[in-house]
Amino acid sequence: MKLIYFAWVRERIGISEEDVELPGDVKTAGDLLAWLRERGDGYAEALQNPKVIRVAINQEHVDHREPIAGAREIALFPPMTGG
Amino acid sequence: MTDACVIRVAVQSAAYDTAAEIDAAKAAGGNVGAVVTFSGVCRDESGRLAALELEHYPGMAEGEIRRIAAQAAERWPVTSLTVIHRHGKLRPGEEIVLVVAASIHRQAAFEAASFLMDFLKTSAPFWKKEHLADGTSGAWVEAKDADDDAAARW
Numbered sequence: 001m002k003l004i005y006f007a008w009v010r011e012r013i014g015i016s017e018e019d020v021e022l023p024g025d026v027k028t029a030g031d032l033l034a035w036l037r038e039r040g041d042g043y044a045e046a047l048q049n050p051k052v053i054r055v056a057i058n059q060e061h062v063d064h065r066e067p068i069a070g071a072r073e074i075a076l077f078p079p080m081t082g083g
Numbered sequence: 084m085t086d087a088c089v090i091r092v093a094v095q096s097a098a099y100d101t102a103a104e105i106d107a108a109k110a111a112g113g114n115v116g117a118v119v120t121f122s123g124v125c126r127d128e129s130g131r132l133a134a135l136e137l138e139h140y141p142g143m144a145e146g147e148i149r150r151i152a153a154q155a156a157e158r159w160p161v162t163s164l165t166v167i168h169r170h171g172k173l174r175p176g177e178e179i180v181l182v183v184a185a186s187i188h189r190q191a192a193f194e195a196a197s198f199l200m201d202f203l204k205t206s207a208p209f210w211k212k213e214h215l216a217d218g219t220s221g222a223w224v225e226a227k228d229a230d231d232d233a234a235a236r237w
Contacts, residue, residue: 079226082209
């Protein structure tokens with residue numbers, strides 16, 4: 001599964017995207033955040049406050065309860081500040 | 084609304100020509116009696132900022148703006164909606180975003196432009212990083228609760 005990171009999530013994790021093999025018990029976007037937090041210090045720092053992390057599956061906003069099965073691309077990023 | 088609204092969305096690093104976009108809105112068809120434009124401009128924050136760097140999610144940025152524009156077109160009798168959002172490093176005084184809303188009467192154009200900007204701020208995937216006047220890289224701009232409140236009023 002392709003993961004993409006933006007803004008300070010990208011900076012803290014240290015890469016802009018990666019392909020990962022997820023264990024079967026990672027079923028929702030929230031599960032994914034919890035699993036990623038255990039992958040290293042950068043991930044833990046980026047995702048320490050999961051409530052502020054926004055998730056998009058296949059380029060559409062979802063909430064953290066959304067199932068991730070079958071997703072092509074999951075993006076994690078902070079609240080948006082465009083305009 | 085019954086007539087089709089012409090929607091144009093662009094996410095680009097290049098500057099745009101607001102007058103040309105207004106002309107295009109007038110020429111896009113429909114009975115145009117009002118054109119409202121909004122321009123978002125990079126501030127210098129009293130001399131503190133050298134630039135803002137705009138990061139975006141390619142593909143989703145265009146998709147979200149188009150989705151918001153389609154909602155506006157459902158809600159108001161607009162003849163055309165144009166949104167151009169820039170990315171990359173922009174200096175104080177440079178324009179970040181342009182919204183052009185055209186309609187038969189002004190009220191729909193004002194409201195559609197305002198709606199578009201309120202939702203663009205809270206759901207289009209763009210992020211601003213500050214570059215400071217002293218040459219150092221500053222913080223990421225934080226999202227404001229006031230922007231969520233502005234979107235919620237619709």
